[in-house]
Amino acid sequence: MNFYTEFGKVKEKYAKYRPTYPDSLFTEIMSNLKSPYKNAIDLGAGTGLSTAFLRDNFQKVYAIEPDKSMVNELQKINKNVEIFSCAAEELEMIEADIDLITSGNAFYWMDGEVIISKIYKWLKPNGIFAVYKYNIPTTISAAEKIISEEDKKWDEFRHERLKDKEYSIRTIKNSNLFSDVKVKVIDNTINLTGEEIVGFFSSTSYGSAYIRTIDNPDKYIDRLIDKIKNITNERPIPVNFNLELIITKK
Numbered sequence: 604m605n606f607y608t609e610f611g612k613v614k615e616k617y618a619k620y621r622p623t624y625p626d627s628l629f630t631e632i633m634s635n636l637k638s639p640y641k642n643a644i645d646l647g648a649g650t651g652l653s654t655a656f657l658r659d660n661f662q663k664v665y666a667i668e669p670d671k672s673m674v675n676e677l678q679k680i681n682k683n684v685e686i687f688s689c690a691a692e693e694l695e696m697i698e699a700d701i702d703l704i705t706s707g708n709a710f711y712w713m714d715g716e717v718i719i720s721k722i723y724k725w726l727k728p729n730g731i732f733a734v735y736k737y738n739i740p741t742t743i744s745a746a747e748k749i750i751s752e753e754d755k756k757w758d759e760f761r762h763e764r765l766k767d768k769e770y771s772i773r774t775i776k777n778s779n780l781f782s783d784v785k786v787k788v789i790d791n792t793i794n795l796t797g798e799e800i801v802g803f804f805s806s807t808s809y810g811s812a813y814i815r816t817i818d819n820p821d822k823y824i825d826r827l828i829d830k831i832k833n834i835t836n837e838r839p840i841p842v843n844f845n846l847e848l849i850i851t852k853k
């Protein structure tokens with residue numbers, strides 16, 4: 604089964620409920636590069652949450668996304684963006700003069716061993732590979748109990764790669780291609796309403812896979828939103844989307 608093909612099924616939810624990345628993430632990444640910023644690649648671009656930043660800051664951006672439905676959304680980010688609608692493993696590039704390669708919440712879906720040597724080849728000397736992800740978001744609010752109860756059902760649909768928290772760093776280090784590997788935590792707390800929290804989980808691979816198995820998904824979603832609303836008095840609550848950022852330089 605190709606897990607990457609599943610995201611398109613929840614494209615609307617993804618576009619509506621996936622939070623954008625904080626400016627501090629991109630500030631940190633860019634602090635490792637010297638201008639002029641010419642070429643960038645976004646691997647597993649999805650709806651373009653990172654591609655949009657790259658488009659505004661680089662002369663030319665290549666967005667790699669195999670899921671056709673996600674590509675439809677990605678096409679809204681045009682201008683200097685060229686989209687390759689294929690898996691990163693299949694991509695035969697272009698030009699080996701890339702300043703920055705990003706992969707947000709996507710690298711762990713890929714065949715890391717194959718991709719990492721391609722990344723090395725595509726980057727120019729001193730070019731940067733930035734791979735980042737958040738773990739399963741948590742909240743300090745009383746709503747956490749409700750979410751973690753539901754999570755027991757979703758967990759059955761959670762791919763092993765999502766549980767393998769060291770996959771990206773291990774793949775990069777085992778390649779022996781990059782000598783300079785740094786890991787940083789980027790604080791990222793976002794206030795979300797009950798609807799937004801449930802919307803987020805409905806856009807995940809595991810949440811959406813669970814929801815596809817039940818009889819009345821809309822009722823399930825509405826009831827979960829109501830439960831969270833009741834316990835939070837309908838107020839937005841802080842949700843921890845802290846990012847683990849791995850930066851490597853060629």
Ligand SMILES: C[S@@+](CC[C@H](N)C(=O)[O-])C[C@H]1O[C@@H](n2cnc3c(N)ncnc32)[C@H](O)[C@@H]1O
Nearest residue numbers: 607647648649652670690691707708709712713
């Ligand atoms: C969780 S989404 C992240 C999307 C986007 N980078 C973001 O931060 O919102 C993971 C994306 O990786 C894509 N993907 C999965 N396997 C891939 C592969 N082998 N090559 C390229 N993209 C892949 C999926 O189709 C999906 O759009």
